[in-house]
Amino acid sequence: MKPKRALSNIYIALIMLFLYAPMLVMVVFSFNGTSSTGVLDDFSTKWYSELLKDSVTLQALSNTLILAVTSSLIAMVLGTAAAVGIHSMKKKWLKTSVLTVTNIPMVNPEIVTGVSMMLLFVFVGRLVGKSDVLGFPTLLIAHVTFSLPYVILSVLPKLRQTDRHLGEAAQDLGCPPVTAFFKVILPNISSGIISGLIMAFTLSLDDFIISYFVSGPKFQTLPIVIFSMTKKKVKPDMYALSTLIFLAVLLLLVLMNIMQARAEKKEKKAQSARL
Amino acid sequence: MKKTSLTAKLVNAPYIVWSILFILAPMIMVVYYALTDRDGNFTLSNLTSLSEYTETFGRSIWYAFLATVICLLLSYPLAYIMARSKASRQRTLMMLIMLPMWMNFLIRTYSWITILNNTGILNTLFEAIGIGRVQMINTPGAVILGMVYNFLPYMVLPIYSVMCKLDQSLIEAAQDLGCNGRAVLKTVIFPQSLPGVISGITMVFVPSVSTFYISQKLGGGKFMLVGDAIEMQFQSAYNYNLGAALSLVLMLMIVICMLIMNRFTDNSEEGAMLF
Numbered sequence: 001m002k003p004k005r006a007l008s009n010i011y012i013a014l015i016m017l018f019l020y021a022p023m024l025v026m027v028v029f030s031f032n033g034t035s036s037t038g039v040l041d042d043f044s045t046k047w048y049s050e051l052l053k054d055s056v057t058l059q060a061l062s063n064t065l066i067l068a069v070t071s072s073l074i075a076m077v078l079g080t081a082a083a084v085g086i087h088s089m090k091k092k093w094l095k096t097s098v099l100t101v102t103n104i105p106m107v108n109p110e111i112v113t114g115v116s117m118m119l120l121f122v123f124v125g126r127l128v129g130k131s132d133v134l135g136f137p138t139l140l141i142a143h144v145t146f147s148l149p150y151v152i153l154s155v156l157p158k159l160r161q162t163d164r165h166l167g168e169a170a171q172d173l174g175c176p177p178v179t180a181f182f183k184v185i186l187p188n189i190s191s192g193i194i195s196g197l198i199m200a201f202t203l204s205l206d207d208f209i210i211s212y213f214v215s216g217p218k219f220q221t222l223p224i225v226i227f228s229m230t231k232k233k234v235k236p237d238m239y240a241l242s243t244l245i246f247l248a249v250l251l252l253l254v255l256m257n258i259m260q261a262r263a264e265k266k267e268k269k270a271q272s273a274r275l
Numbered sequence: 276m277k278k279t280s281l282t283a284k285l286v287n288a289p290y291i292v293w294s295i296l297f298i299l300a301p302m303i304m305v306v307y308y309a310l311t312d313r314d315g316n317f318t319l320s321n322l323t324s325l326s327e328y329t330e331t332f333g334r335s336i337w338y339a340f341l342a343t344v345i346c347l348l349l350s351y352p353l354a355y356i357m358a359r360s361k362a363s364r365q366r367t368l369m370m371l372i373m374l375p376m377w378m379n380f381l382i383r384t385y386s387w388i389t390i391l392n393n394t395g396i397l398n399t400l401f402e403a404i405g406i407g408r409v410q411m412i413n414t415p416g417a418v419i420l421g422m423v424y425n426f427l428p429y430m431v432l433p434i435y436s437v438m439c440k441l442d443q444s445l446i447e448a449a450q451d452l453g454c455n456g457r458a459v460l461k462t463v464i465f466p467q468s469l470p471g472v473i474s475g476i477t478m479v480f481v482p483s484v485s486t487f488y489i490s491q492k493l494g495g496g497k498f499m500l501v502g503d504a505i506e507m508q509f510q511s512a513y514n515y516n517l518g519a520a521l522s523l524v525l526m527l528m529i530v531i532c533m534l535i536m537n538r539f540t541d542n543s544e545e546g547a548m549l550f
Contacts, residue, residue, distance in 0.1 A: 008352075008356045011352060011353065011356065012353065012356060012368065015349065015353055015427075016371060017369070018424065019372070019375050019424070019425075019427070019428075019445065020375070021381065021385075021390060022383045022386035022387050022390065022424070023375065023378065023386070024388075025389045025390060025396070026382060026383070027388050029389070037385075037388075037389055038388075038389055038392060038395065039392065039394075051344075056460055064308075067334075072295060073390075075301050076292060076329050078289055078290055079290070081286045081287065081289065081290060082286075082287055082289075082290030084286050084287075085286045085287025085288075085290065086287065089287075095548065097532065098291070101298055101299060101494070102294065102298075104298050104302070105298060107477075107481070107528060107529075107533070108484070108529075109481050109482065109484070109485030109502075109525065109526070110304070110485070110504055110530060111485045111502050111506070111522070112485070112522045112525060112526050113301075114523050115305070115505060115509055115518060115519070116301035116302055116305045116522065117297065117301045118287065118509065119301065119302045119304040119305060119307075119308050119515060119519060120297070120300055120301045122515070123307075137523075141297055142297075144293075145293070146299045148290070148293070148294075152290075167502075175394070198404060201301060206376075206377070206379060206380070208380070208381060208488075209488075212510075212511075213509060217510040222379070223381060225380055226379060226380055226381045227488070228377070228488055230381055230382075230385045230492065234385055238382065239382070242378060242379065242382050244379065245377075245379075246374075249377045249378070250374065251375060253370045257367070257370055260366065261363060264362070
């Protein structure tokens with residue numbers, strides 16, 4: 001059994017090396033003394049201070065955050081409402097067709113989604129006689145659209161797990177439908193809504209391909225700035241920023257991991273206590 | 276009761292309108308632009324001129340196919356090892372595999388240039404140990420490596436999630452009945468993990484076949500893929516009609532591939548979803 005174990009450890013190590021090699025390059029070169037991303041020089045932290053002065057990058061970073069917050073919140077509200085509506089649909093054909101349409105942005109290659117929305121915006125822009133339609137509104141529409149299926153598909157299973165009669169019971173006891181929804185149904189599906197929101201937020205933060213086609217020069221997100229930079233030469237302060245983001249994500253994931261482990265331990269204890 | 280169904284219908288309305296406007300209408304736009312010329316007159320010339328792109332389509336499918344196969348071969352043992360390790364180890368590995376997905380893929384792909392370059396890290400290493408310089412950047416191999424690197428987690432996660440649900444007693448039963456390791460894998464483990472494999476294959480194949488950034492950066496623009504052709508029509512050649520025709524064919528191609536794949540498993544819906 002032992003050599004097999006060692007073999008699987010080596011295998012995992014190799015895969016991790018493959019996955020993390022470029023990240024390592026990024027971190028190492030963010031401390032490079034020169035502006036080269038190919039040859040190492042002295043150790044320096046100047047790119048981190050340079051980052052604070054790089055107004056284009058910082059502007060793009062704040063644009064990205066604004067877009068991610070607004071689009072994920074809109075997607076959360078629209079998507080939750082949609083999931084509730086889809087769940088209560090009686091006609092089977094209607095339900096299937098709505099779900100099929102919902103799936104389109106998930107199955108379509110991103111480039112096709114991006115291009116198709118760009119065509120729509122350009123077409124409408126031509127109808128109303130405007131040539132520069134692409135900007136924050138079009139980005140927002142696109143981001144809400146590609147996030148919606150993820151919100152809907154994470155809320156729907158929670159609705160299915162919720163007892164149908166709970167809402168009815170509340171109404172029988174005199175609760176108006178809307179109050180019944182907020183007091184009875186919503187607490188039951190909140191975990192699905194939250195995970196949908198988180199997913200929508202991260203998808204929006206990281207999206208490049210769709211944004212690339214529906215954005216204009218007036219409002220650029222970080223991935224788009226990075227793209228235009230990689231066409232010429234990447235300044236190491238972008239590596240510095242990526243290193244900081246990497247650390248933030250790592251911290252977040254480790255915290256989540258610890259919390260999960262604690263919750264599991266508690267559950268185990270509770271279980272053994274019951275026995 | 277009647278009140279509920281009315282509210283439920285209204286609750287759904289914004290989403291229905293949204294999906295018609297921003298999911299269906301863009302799809303119609305793609306068809307419209309593909310079938311018209313610059314002045315909006317009906318034409319088939321966009322579609323017929325696609326014959327020039329036969330090689331591009333062929334190359335895209337071939338590279339994406341190779342990347343998918345490599346991802347599958349790398350992921351399957353990894354997912355298996357992960358699913359059979361301790362809970363804490365599973366969580367850590369899962370975190371390590373998901374972490375790169377949170378980082379901007381443009382920067383990560385760009386970092387590979389530093390590694391693969393003619394004067395890059397790997398070649399410096401090769402020269403030090405006496406192998407000599409190997410041309411890696413700007414080769415088909417580099418493009419496929421970029422695809423494998425970027426989309427590997429999409430293969431690992433769905434396979435891992437079905438492997439976790441694998442019925443351990445079935446494996447033991449097969450072993451008790453005299454199956455050797457290979458037979459257990461073939462008759463028990465693989466058939467049960469098929470839904471995860473299928474969804475992993477689609478999640479790797481679709482972005483690989485439609486990518487444009489990876490081929491531009493790691494292939495040096497020498498190996499044009501469908502994604503590159505589409506991107507060119509929309510961002511530099513400004514021939515939206517030809518771009519729409521390319522997108523339409525790409526979309527249909529993927530739908531056909533997925534239909535063929537679904538033939539293999541009729542119950543692929545179950546447990547195949549990642550989230």
